[in-house]
Amino acid sequence: MAEPSLDIRQPLLDSLLAGLIALVVFGPIVGVVLDGYSFHLESSRVAWIVGAVMLGRFLLSLFLHSAGGRGWLQRLEGGGAGVQVLPPEHRSHLRWLLPLVLLAAVVFPFFAGKYLLTVVILGLIYVLLGLGLNIVVGLAGLLDLGYVAFYAIGAYGLALGYEYLGLGFWSVLPLAALMAALAGALLGFPVLRMHGDYLAIVTLGFGEIIRLVLNNWLSFTGGPNGMSVPAPTFLGLEFGRRARDGGVPFHEFFGIAYNPNLKFLFIYVVLLLTVLLVLYVKGRLVRMPIGRAWEALREDEIACRAMGLNHVLVKLSAFMLGASTAGLAGVFFASYQGFVNPTSFTFFESALILAIVVLGGMGSTLGVVLAAFMLTVAPELLRSFADYRVLLFGMLMVLMMIWRPRGLIRISRRGFARRPGVAP
C-alpha cells in the first residue's frame, strides 16, 4: 500500500461476504419457523443476526488492517515460530511470580473443601506425569505411547506391595520409582535402537500388555475388581478416626480435632513437595550434560554419534528417568484413590499425558505445568460438559496445531556470558 491511511474497501468486502454466508446459514434455520403444518417467516430475527455478523466481521477486518492489528497478528503468528536464545543477563519475570504461587499453594488447603483438594491433587499428579513424559518426548524426542504402563507399575506396586509384602506408602515411594525405571530399562534396551514410528508402536504395545496382564491375572492382581490400597501414614500415625491395632491416630497424638480431610491434606503436602523436587531436578537436568545430550539426540542422532555419545545409553537414561517419575505419580494416585483397577490405565490416559506435553510445548516446564492443570482441572470444574470432554479436547488439539504448533509457551534457551577463550 502506498498511503498509510486505512483502506476501507477490503473490510467492507469482507463484511459483505460474511453477511452473505450468514444469510445462507441462518436464513433457513432461524428465519423459517414451523407452525403446525404451515410456517411463517421471521425476517427480523434473520436481519438481526446477519447484521451482527456483518458488523463483527467489519470491525475485525478493520482492526486487522490497522497498524496495531497487523502487529498483533504478526506476534500471534510469529510467537509460535520457534525457539529463542535469551541474552546472558536475562532474568525471568517469573521469579517474582514463584513465591506468590508457592504462598498460594501453602494457604490453599486452609480454604479448600475436600472436593477442591482432590481436584488439585489430581492436577498435581498429572503435572508429575507431564514432567516425566516431557523428558522422554519433549527433550529426547522419543515418542512413547505406552507411558501409562509405568504409572500403572507405580500404582500397582503400592497395592501389591501392601498385599503381599506388607509395605507401606513410604517404603514403596522410592521402590516404585526404581521399579518403573527398571521396567523402562528392560523395555528400552532392545527397542531404543529403533526410530520414531517403530518405537511408538512398541511402547503402545507395552502399555497394553501391562494393562492386560493386570486385568487378566485374577489370582495375583484381582483382575478387573482391582485391589485396595492402604492409607498413607505419617511416622506410623494413621489418619483415620480410629487407628487399627490399638495405635494412636494422628489427630489424637497431636491433640487436634479430627478432620476427615487429613488424609488428602497429607497427600497434598507430600505431593506438592515431590512436584517441587521434580521441578528443581528437571531445571537442573536441562543445564547438565545429560540434558544437553537428550536435546542433541532429538535434533540429530547421527551427529550425536559422531560426537562420541552412545545414543542407546542416552536414550535409555531419558526413558528411565521419565519412567521413574511416572512410578512416583502412580503411588500418589493409588493412595489418593485408596483403590486401583486396570481401567485407570487405558490408552486414553497415555494420550492425555501426551496431550499435556504437546499442549505445553515440547520441552517447556512451565507450559507442561499449565497444560496439566488445564486438561485435568478444567474438565472437573466444568462437570456439565463432561460428555463433550473428548470432543473439546480434540478441538483444542486441532486449534493448537494450527495456531501454536510448538505449544503454549515459547521455548527459550539459556544464553551464556562471553568468556575469554583459553587455549586447551
Place this chain on the structure above:
Amino acid sequence: MSDGEILRVERLSMRFGGIRALHDVSLGVKCHSITALIGPNGAGKTTLFNCLTGFYRASGGRILFEARGRSTDVLQVLGGPFRAGDFLSPRRFASRLWYKLFGGTHLVNRAGLARTFQNIRLFREMSVLENLLVAQHLWVERGLLAGILNTRGFRRAEEQALEHAFYWLEAVDLVDCANRLAGELSYGQQRRLEIARAMCTRPQLLCLDEPAAGLNPAETAALSRIIRTLRDAHEVTVLLIEHDMGLVMGISDHILVLDHGELIAEGPPAAIRHDPKVIAAYLGADEEELA
C-alpha cells in the same frame, strides 16, 4: 602399520546390494599431514569416510587407527557378526559380545577421530555454544548427583568447557554468534561451526567432507587458513574431501584420487596435477583411450 601413520586402511571394500561402492582400497594417512581425497561425483569418497568413521560397517578389509596412545580396529569396535572362532575362545567371545552391546560409531570418535558432514548436521534448535558443549560431553562432569547438587567440581568442569568452547569460537571467528541458534546461521558460518564442534571432541584426526562446498572465495580462503592452523598449532591430522581444486592443491601435502570405488592415484599435488589417469577420470575418458 608403518611408522608415522595415524590411519591405515587395507583392502577395504563396501557394497550396497549390487553396487560396488568401494573395491580393494588401501591407503595410509601420515601423522600431522593434510591429506586430500578427491574424485568425480559418485566415486565413493563419502562412502569411504562413512566406513572410516564407523557409520557403515565395511563389507571387507581392515581399518586401523592409531591415536591417543592406542590402536583401534574400527570394524571390531562396531561389533561385527559372530565368527566361528569366537565360540572357541571365551575372551574373544566376551569382547565380541561387549562390542555388540555397547560398541558403535561413538567409540570411533572416542578413539580420537572426528568428522563433519557433507550435508551439514548441526543441532539446529540449540544455541551455537550448546552445540560445542554437547561435543565436550566426555570432558565434563557427567555425574547425576554432582549436577543436581551443582557441586563446585561440576561448576568448574562446566566453566572449563565454556572456556574451551569460546576458544574454538574465536578460532573460527564466530564469537559474536555464540548465543544464536545454530540453525539461524548463514551457510558459511554453519560450516565453520561444524569444524569447531568436531574440534571440541579433541580429536587427533579430523575428517572434513567438502568443507568448502557453497562458500564464496573469501570464505574459502579463510577456511584454508583455519585448516592450516589446525594442523600447525593443534597438531591434528586433516583428511578432507574437496572438489575445489584451488583449495586442494594449495593446502594438501598428499592427495588420494578415487574413481569408481578404486584408488587410481596418490602422491603430492604436483604429481597428481599432471597424472594422465586423474585427468582422464575427471574428463570422463574411456579406458581404451588411456591405454
